[in-house]
Amino acid sequence: MLMVLGIVLGVVIGVLPGLGGANGVAILLPLTFSMDPTSAIIMLTSIYWGALFGGAITSILFNIPGEPWSVATTFDGHPMAQRGKADEALVGAFTSSFVGAIFAVILITFLAPVIAKFALRFGPAEFFAVQFLTFASFLGMGRGSAFKTLASMCLGFALASVGLDGVTGTLRLTFGYDELLNGFKFLVAVIGLFGIGEILSSMEEGLSFRGAAAKLKMDAVIRTWRQLPKMGFTFLRSCIVGAWMGITPGGATPASFMGYGLAKRFSKNGRNFGKGELEGVVAPETAAHAAGTAAMLPMLTLGIPGSPTAAVLLGGLLIWGLQPGPLLFVEQKEFVWGLIASMYMGNLVGLVIVLTCVPLFAAILRVPFSIVAPAIVVVCAIGAYTVNNSMFDVWMMLVFGVMGYFFTKLGYPLPPLVLALVLGDQAESSFRQAMLSSQGDVTIFWHNWLSGSIMTLGVILALWPLVSMLFNKKGDDAARAAA
Amino acid sequence: MLTNTLKKTALALAAGVAVLAAPVAAMAAWEPTKPVTFIIPAGTGGGADQMARFIQGVIQKNNLMEKPVVVLNKGGGAGAEGFLEMKSSARDPHKIIITLSNLFTTPLGTGTPFSYKDMRPVAMLALDQFILWTNVEKNYADAKAYIDAVKAAPDRQFKMGGTGSKQEDQIITAAIEKQLGDKHFTYLPFDGGGKVAVQLVGGHVDSSVNNPIEAVAQWRGKQLKPLCIFDAKRSTYTDKVTDDMAWSDIPTCHEAGLDVEYQMLRGIFTTSGATDEQVAFYVDLFKKVMATEDWKEFMKKGAFNQTFMTGPEFDKWLAATEAKHKELMQGAGFLAASQ
Numbered sequence: 159m160l161m162v163l164g165i166v167l168g169v170v171i172g173v174l175p176g177l178g179g180a181n182g183v184a185i186l187l188p189l190t191f192s193m194d195p196t197s198a199i200i201m202l203t204s205i206y207w208g209a210l211f212g213g214a215i216t217s218i219l220f221n222i223p224g225e226p227w228s229v230a231t232t233f234d235g236h237p238m239a240q241r242g243k244a245d246e247a248l249v250g251a252f253t254s255s256f257v258g259a260i261f262a263v264i265l266i267t268f269l270a271p272v273i274a275k276f277a278l279r280f281g282p283a284e285f286f287a288v289q290f291l292t293f294a295s296f297l298g299m300g301r302g303s304a305f306k307t308l309a310s311m312c313l314g315f316a317l318a319s320v321g322l323d324g325v326t327g328t329l330r331l332t333f334g335y336d337e338l339l340n341g342f343k344f345l346v347a348v349i350g351l352f353g354i355g356e357i358l359s360s361m362e363e364g365l366s367f368r369g370a371a372a373k374l375k376m377d378a379v380i381r382t383w384r385q386l387p388k389m390g391f392t393f394l395r396s397c398i399v400g401a402w403m404g405i406t407p408g409g410a411t412p413a414s415f416m417g418y419g420l421a422k423r424f425s426k427n428g429r430n431f432g433k434g435e436l437e438g439v440v441a442p443e444t445a446a447h448a449a450g451t452a453a454m455l456p457m458l459t460l461g462i463p464g465s466p467t468a469a470v471l472l473g474g475l476l477i478w479g480l481q482p483g484p485l486l487f488v489e490q491k492e493f494v495w496g497l498i499a500s501m502y503m504g505n506l507v508g509l510v511i512v513l514t515c516v517p518l519f520a521a522i523l524r525v526p527f528s529i530v531a532p533a534i535v536v537v538c539a540i541g542a543y544t545v546n547n548s549m550f551d552v553w554m555m556l557v558f559g560v561m562g563y564f565f566t567k568l569g570y571p572l573p574p575l576v577l578a579l580v581l582g583d584q585a586e587s588s589f590r591q592a593m594l595s596s597q598g599d600v601t602i603f604w605h606n607w608l609s610g611s612i613m614t615l616g617v618i619l620a621l622w623p624l625v626s627m628l629f630n631k632k633g634d635d636a637a638r639a640a641a
Numbered sequence: 642m643l644t645n646t647l648k649k650t651a652l653a654l655a656a657g658v659a660v661l662a663a664p665v666a667a668m669a670a671w672e673p674t675k676p677v678t679f680i681i682p683a684g685t686g687g688g689a690d691q692m693a694r695f696i697q698g699v700i701q702k703n704n705l706m707e708k709p710v711v712v713l714n715k716g717g718g719a720g721a722e723g724f725l726e727m728k729s730s731a732r733d734p735h736k737i738i739i740t741l742s743n744l745f746t747t748p749l750g751t752g753t754p755f756s757y758k759d760m761r762p763v764a765m766l767a768l769d770q771f772i773l774w775t776n777v778e779k780n781y782a783d784a785k786a787y788i789d790a791v792k793a794a795p796d797r798q799f800k801m802g803g804t805g806s807k808q809e810d811q812i813i814t815a816a817i818e819k820q821l822g823d824k825h826f827t828y829l830p831f832d833g834g835g836k837v838a839v840q841l842v843g844g845h846v847d848s849s850v851n852n853p854i855e856a857v858a859q860w861r862g863k864q865l866k867p868l869c870i871f872d873a874k875r876s877t878y879t880d881k882v883t884d885d886m887a888w889s890d891i892p893t894c895h896e897a898g899l900d901v902e903y904q905m906l907r908g909i910f911t912t913s914g915a916t917d918e919q920v921a922f923y924v925d926l927f928k929k930v931m932a933t934e935d936w937k938e939f940m941k942k943g944a945f946n947q948t949f950m951t952g953p954e955f956d957k958w959l960a961a962t963e964a965k966h967k968e969l970m971q972g973a974g975f976l977a978a979s980q
Contacts, residue, residue, distance in 0.1 A: 277839075278844075280843065325830055329752075336725050339718030341717070456839075460839050483857075484858065484863075484864065485858065485861050547713070591829050595800055595829055597797065
C-alpha cells in the first residue's frame, strides 16, 4: 500500500517541473520518522521511482522536462507526440525505464561489493574523462552544423561558470547580484528554454498542438512492445552506460544524454533521431533509469549519494540510526535486502500503474491549446519559483524562454547548451582538481588505463566530425564558410 | 498571550496545522504564529544538513513546537545565499539558521557584505571536531610519522583533500603547513565532506581533515585511519566505535607534536529584529531538543564536543572566534581583496 501511495505521489511530483524527486523526498522525510526504517525507505524510494517515471510524461506531451534527466527524452518524444504517436512514446518511455531500472537492480543484487570497489577508482582525472566523453559524444551529431553545436555548448559553459567557483572560493560573473551567487539553476533554464520556448513557438504556429487530432487506440501497449525487440542493442548499450554513470557517480542526467548520443551515433536509424523515432525515446529513458537506480549503490556502500535525491535519502538513513557505508550490508542485512526487494517490486508496480494511465495522459493533448497553454505557463512559473523560492528565478525562466525561442528559430540546437549547463561546472572542477593534483601535467588523464581509455575514446568522438569533414569536400567548404 | 502583537503576517492562516499539541504556555510568552523556516547555508548531505534535518525530526517526533519546521537548503555562494536571506528578512522572527564555519569564512573570503552581527545569536549547540585521516593501506603509525613523511617528500607532493576553498578544511591545512617549515600540501577542494572521504579511500588524496561523522563509516569499515584530533583535549566518548578503538583513543594533535587546534561552531541564529522573548523561545526549544535521547545518540555518533552556550557568553565566544578566523585567513592569504 505504502508503495502504491509512494509511486502515485512520485508520478505527480515528477510531472510538476521544479518539484523534483529530491524536494519531494525532503518534504515527506519527516513524516516517515515514526515508521520503521524499512517501510520508510520503501515509501521514499517509491516516490523516487515514481518521479523517474513521471518526468517523462510532460517531456513527451509538452516538451517540458519535469526532471533534469528527462531533457533527452524530449528530443524524440515530443516530435512523436506531434506526429500523433504520444501513446507509443509514453509506452516506450515507461517500458524502457522499467528495463533500465531492473538491469541496475540485478546488478546491485549480485555485484554490489565488486561495483562499490570499482567506484573507488574514480578520482578527479577519471571524472573529467567521463564528462569529456559525454560532451564529445554530443559534438557534431546534430543534423545541423557541428559549429552551431559547439557554439551552443560554449554558451552553456559560460552560463555554467556563473556563481561561486569551488576551486578558488571566489565569485565569478555575479555583477553584484546576490541572486546570481548560486549560478543559473539548471531547472530554471530548462523549464524556460523548453517549456516557455515551446509555448512561444506553438503560438506562432496557430495556437494548437500538432498531433492533437490523433486517435486514441487502446492497443498502444501491444503495438509499441512489438517494436521494442528490434532495439535490443540500444537497450543493452543504454543499460550499461546508465549503470556506469549511476555508480561512478555521474548521475541520471548525463547518463540520459550519453545514452541518447551513443544511440544516435550507432543506431541504424540514427539519422532520423530528433524527428520522432521511438528508439530516441528508449535510449535516454533506459539510461536515466539504470543510472537513477544504480545511484543508490554508492549511497548504501560508500555513503556518497549519486544523485540529489539519494543525498536526501542519506539524511534519512542517519536519522533512522543507520550508518551508510561499507558495513551497512553486514550489519543491517534486513534493511538492505528489504530495500533491494522494494526496488524490484516498486518498479513493477510503477510500470503497471503508469501503463494503465497512458490513454489518460495522451488525452490531455486533446484539450484546446488556449486552455492548456496558460496552465502550462503557470505550472512552469510555479516550478521555477519552487526551485529556490525566489521571484528572480521566474523572470530568469522567461528570459530563457525567449532565448529558447530564438535558438529554435535560428537553428541552433538547445541540447548541447543544456548539457554544458548541467555538466559544465562539474567538468571544470574535476579538470582543475586533476590539474592541481598533477601540478599542471596534462598527461594525468592518461596515467592509468581507466581514465586513459575513456579519454582516448572521447578525443576520437570529438574529432569525428572534423575527420569526416576532411574526407568530405562539401563538409570542408561548409566548415570554411562557418569559420 | 502576546501572539496578537505579532500577527502582522496574514500567512499564519496557511499554517493551520498541528493544533493538537497542548499549548506549552508556561515556557515562553511568545510562540511562532506560522511555520518556522530552518535555513541551511550548505548543500544536502553535508554535516550541517544532517544536523538540521535531524533536529527537524526530533522537534516533530516529540511535538516540541506547535507550528511545523520547514528545512531549506540555501548553500549558494558558499552559504552566502542563506546568510543574505537572514540579513534581508530582519523583521521576520520565523526564520532560524544553522551555522558552520562559513559564518566567518564566507564574508572574509568572498567579500560578501555580511557579518554574524547581522543576525541574532540563539545558542551554540555543539562544536564539531576535525580529525586528521589517512588511508589504512598507507600504514602511517601515527600523526608524527605522517608529518615526517610529508616533510621528507618533495614540496607539494602530498595531497590534502577538503571541502570547499578558503574554508575550514583549507584553513586547517594552512595551519598544519605553518608547522612543516618550507613544505606544503597540494590542497584539492571537493564539494562535500562525504566525497572527500571517498576520494581518500580511493587513494586519490593522501589525507583529509574530515569531521568525525563524515568519515566514521569508512573508519569502521577499516578503510580510513584517524591520526589525531584537532582539539585541546581528547574526545570524551569512550564507547568502542571499531573493534578496538573509541573516539577517546584518538590522540590530540598536540600529543603528536602538531600544534593545531580547530573546531567548528554548530550554532543557531535568528534574524536581527527578533525580540528577547522570541530568542528565549528558541533557546528553550533547543534546550528541549538537546534533552532528548535521540540528540545524545547523535552527538555520540558524530563525536561532537558538547558545549552549550547562549547569551553574553556566546556573544563573547563569537567575537573571539571571528577574530581568530580573520587572523588565520590573513596568515594564509585567503582574505578577499575588498577586506
